[in-house]
Amino acid sequence: MNSLVSVVIPAYNAEPFIVDALKSVHRQTWRPIEVVVVDDGSTDRTAEIVAEFSESVLNDATGYCAVRCLKQSNKGPSTARNSGILAAGGEIIALLDADDLWLDHKLRCQMELLERNPDMDFVFSNVLFLKGDKPNGVLFGEDGFKTPFRHDGNVVVDPVFSLLKNNFVNTSAVLARKKCFVEGFLFNETRKFAEDWELWLRFATRFRMGYVPEVCVHERQREGSLSSNSTEMMLSGIDVVEGFLRELFCQDDIWLVRDPAYRMLLFDTYKWAGYYLMKRGGSRKARELFAKALRCKRGPKTIGYYLLSLCS
Numbered sequence: 001m002n003s004l005v006s007v008v009i010p011a012y013n014a015e016p017f018i019v020d021a022l023k024s025v026h027r028q029t030w031r032p033i034e035v036v037v038v039d040d041g042s043t044d045r046t047a048e049i050v051a052e053f054s055e056s057v058l059n060d061a062t063g064y065c066a067v068r069c070l071k072q073s074n075k076g077p078s079t080a081r082n083s084g085i086l087a088a089g090g091e092i093i094a095l096l097d098a099d100d101l102w103l104d105h106k107l108r109c110q111m112e113l114l115e116r117n118p119d120m121d122f123v124f125s126n127v128l129f130l131k132g133d134k135p136n137g138v139l140f141g142e143d144g145f146k147t148p149f150r151h152d153g154n155v156v157v158d159p160v161f162s163l164l165k166n167n168f169v170n171t172s173a174v175l176a177r178k179k180c181f182v183e184g185f186l187f188n189e190t191r192k193f194a195e196d197w198e199l200w201l202r203f204a205t206r207f208r209m210g211y212v213p214e215v216c217v218h219e220r221q222r223e224g225s226l227s228s229n230s231t232e233m234m235l236s237g238i239d240v241v242e243g244f245l246r247e248l249f250c251q252d253d254i255w256l257v258r259d260p261a262y263r264m265l266l267f268d269t270y271k272w273a274g275y276y277l278m279k280r281g282g283s284r285k286a287r288e289l290f291a292k293a294l295r296c297k298r299g300p301k302t303i304g305y306y307l308l309s310l311c312s
Contacts, residue, residue, distance in 0.1 A: 005032040005107060005175075006090030010080030014098035015044040017220070022053050024101040026065060030108035032094065034066040036084040041074025046098075078187035078195045085181050093178050099220045100172040106216035110175040113154055113210055120155070121180050121207035125173040125216035138215060139170060149211075156211055159204040160248075164241055164265055167197040173217045180207055193229070193236035201244050231280065234273055238289075241269060255295040267296040275305060283312035 007025050011018055018037070025035055039047045047069050054067035072083060077097075085093055092114070094107060110123045127139040140147045149162035156162065163169070185202050188195045203209070245254045245262065257263055274289035290306035293299070 004089075004091040005030070005094055005111065006088035006092070006178075007032050007035045007094045007096055008081060008084035008088060009035065009037045009096050009098050010040055010077045010084065011037050011042065011046050011050075011098040012040040012074065012077070012080070013042045013044045014046045015042075015049060017099040018046055018049055019053060020101060021096060021098050022050070022067065024103075025096065026057060027104045028102065028107045029104055030111050032065055032107060033090050034068065034088070036088050037067065037069045037098075038080040038084040039069055039071045040077065040080040041072065047071060076189065076192065078189045078191065082186045082189065085178070085186065088178065091178055092175060093181060094175045095171050097172045097219075101218040101220075102172070103216050103218070105214070107175070109212045109214060109216060113212060114175075114177075117155070117208070117210060119208055120210045122174070122176045122203050123210045123212065124169045124175075125212040126214060127170045127173050127217045127219050128215045129219050129221050131221050136221060139173075140168060151211065154210045154212065156209040159209045160201065161261070161265070163197070163201050163204055164244070164262075165269075167194070167200065167237065169196070169200045170217060170219060171196050172219060176203070176207075191236060191240075193233045194240045197237055198240045198244070201240070205248075231277070231282070234276065235285075238269060238273055241266075255292060263296045267293050267299070267302075270296065271299070271302050271305070274302075274309070278305065278309055278312065283309045286312075 009021060022035065025032065037050045039050070050067060050069040057065065057067065070083060070087060072080065081095065092111070096102060106125065110125065113123055114120055129136040129138070148166045148168045149159065150157040180203055185199060188198050191198065242254060245257065245266070246252055249257050251257060255263070255266060257266075270289045270293035274286040274293065277289065278286035287306060287309040290302055290309060293302050294306060
């Protein structure tokens with residue numbers, strides 16, 4: 001089968017992993033038309049390895065998928081992804097981080113879902129996490145966390161509200177029509193964390209979202225990676241939620257939003273983030289978050305947490 005799918009891989013010093021990522025794309029039972037690797041100022045052999053892989057698959061009997069490498073100075077994964085997306089020739093964009101892997105059926109499952117639902121624009125799948133080479137849980141489903149969104153078949157119901165509670169979309173599991181990006185929705189290049197969450201929220205306001213419950217992606221969990229910094233990610237996520245709600249309700253003081261569901265969402269977000277930080281010695285920031293939570297709702301436990309943070 002053929003399709004107009006372009007695969008975009010941002011890569012920074014990805015020498016230990018990039019071949020495995022490229023092989024996982026090359027094994028897809030739904031063949032993409034190209035792979036665009038964006039070398040984000042690597043100081044190792046990333047670009048050379050991509051070139052060697054491209055040469056090695058030229059005569060592959062299973063079919064040819066062009067692999068090209070764009071080079072840029074180090075600007076971060078958001079800029080690298082955006083560069084690859086804008087340079088891609090396919091009508092469909094599939095994202096893959098250089099240290100993650102796709103299972104062979106990933107593109108087929110997602111493309112067949114799009115073909116059955118021509119009004120669907122954005123699809124994600126389940127993910128298995130790897131710690132070393134060993135499974136370390138799945139993102140959602142029967143063997144992992146409770147599915148954090150409502151769905152009607154493969155269609156996500158009320159994705160905006162669900163995403164505001166939790167970013168359940170893994171970047172390497174995303175496949176979207178290019179129009180989603182070219183209509184002005186790209187990754188925020190000023191963010192170091194939660195830039196993907198911000199983009200999925202913007203997608204969710206305009207595009208129909210679907211999901212594939214099967215595990216289609218293996219994500220490596222590595223110490224020292226951007227995603228391992230949970231505190232900074234959490235605070236960036238709060239900033240994303242606040243900014244999105246200000247735009248959604250056209251109101252700077254979002255804790256004054258009248259909708260009770262959104263007020264409770266904010267209350268829970270601030271409360272649990274404050275508790276998380278207080279347990280890790282961040283009393284000052286925790287106190288700020290508890291104060292914001294109390295502006296949404298006067299919860300007795302939260303008042304207690306706030307008073308306790310004053311003594312820390």
